[in-house]
Amino acid sequence: MQGSVRLSLHNRISVFRAERGISRRELAEAVGVNNQTIGYLERGDYKPSLELALKIARHFDVAVEMLFSLERFEPIAMMLKRTGEDP
Amino acid sequence: MKARPRSLLSRLDDTVRWTGLPARIADQMSGDPDRKHRPLRWSPIWPIAFSCSLLVISLVWPSLLDVMHPGALIGVITAFWGGVFAMIPAIYMNGPLGKSSLADDEREAALRKSSFLFCLGLLAVLNGLGQPILMILSHWQHWKFAQTASVVTTSFMLNATLFACLPTLYASWNLRQLPND
Numbered sequence: 388m389q390g391s392v393r394l395s396l397h398n399r400i401s402v403f404r405a406e407r408g409i410s411r412r413e414l415a416e417a418v419g420v421n422n423q424t425i426g427y428l429e430r431g432d433y434k435p436s437l438e439l440a441l442k443i444a445r446h447f448d449v450a451v452e453m454l455f456s457l458e459r460f461e462p463i464a465m466m467l468k469r470t471g472e473d474p
Numbered sequence: 475m476k477a478r479p480r481s482l483l484s485r486l487d488d489t490v491r492w493t494g495l496p497a498r499i500a501d502q503m504s505g506d507p508d509r510k511h512r513p514l515r516w517s518p519i520w521p522i523a524f525s526c527s528l529l530v531i532s533l534v535w536p537s538l539l540d541v542m543h544p545g546a547l548i549g550v551i552t553a554f555w556g557g558v559f560a561m562i563p564a565i566y567m568n569g570p571l572g573k574s575s576l577a578d579d580e581r582e583a584a585l586r587k588s589s590f591l592f593c594l595g596l597l598a599v600l601n602g603l604g605q606p607i608l609m610i611l612s613h614w615q616h617w618k619f620a621q622t623a624s625v626v627t628t629s630f631m632l633n634a635t636l637f638a639c640l641p642t643l644y645a646s647w648n649l650r651q652l653p654n655d
Contacts (some may be wrong), residue, residue, distance in 0.1 A: 420579040426652040443516050 513646035569642035
């Protein structure tokens with residue numbers, strides 16, 4: 388039955404884009420897609436090919452797992468709180 | 475200085491502007507990445523509805539056909555449909571699938587593929603079911619030549635309209651409005 392479950396792909400492209408101050412159009416031009424495609428990717432309406440996912444990760448200079456995940460990403464506030472609590 | 479009267483050919487040249495083609499070519503050549511092929515969720519429904527209604531009329535009210543010569547009837551239907559046919563390229567070119575497929579990125583290529591697969595699948599089902607039904611109807615109801623000719627013409631028109639408009643309709647309903655960056 389597990390094969391019939393439709394997995395959703397979560398991403399943090401908008402977070403990374405905001406952090407680096409990159410517009411949708413700049414990212415789109417860098418990875419060679421239409422800027423609307425970046426919008427649909429960010430909103431989770433489109434699942435990218437492996438090639439596109441790797442190109443986006445390379446553009447941000449991070450591992451692809453930092454950008455895309457099959458599980459929900461932990462909210463940044465929770466991550467910061469947890470980091471602050473660590474000794 | 476008095477302006478010279480414009481020639482007929484010059485006036486005819488101006489009418490090209492009414493077709494919208496010069497503006498469209500300028501838009502295509504501008505290289506502006508923001509130029510829109512916007513989703514058209516309602517306009518493709520009109521030609522489809524019109525073609526469906528023509529087929530229904532030719533099936534349900536064949537008595538309407540008795541007053542006209544078959545050739546004249548086909549001419550009238552084709553003339554009416556010609557008006558609708560003029561809308562179809564504009565709908566396709568302004569819709570989400572309107573730009574050249576060579577300029578598609580992977581999302582647009584996937585959308586184009588799924589739209590045409592949906593359209594061709596639906597047409598295959600409709601034609602597969604429709605043809606035997608029409609054959610049985612023509613046999614049982616003893617269709618005259620005029621009715622057979624009009625059903626054949628209108629079903630061809632419906633097929634052509636569906637092929638031209640369904641991909642745009644499917645793609646338009648699959649795209650949601652994006653917020654601004």
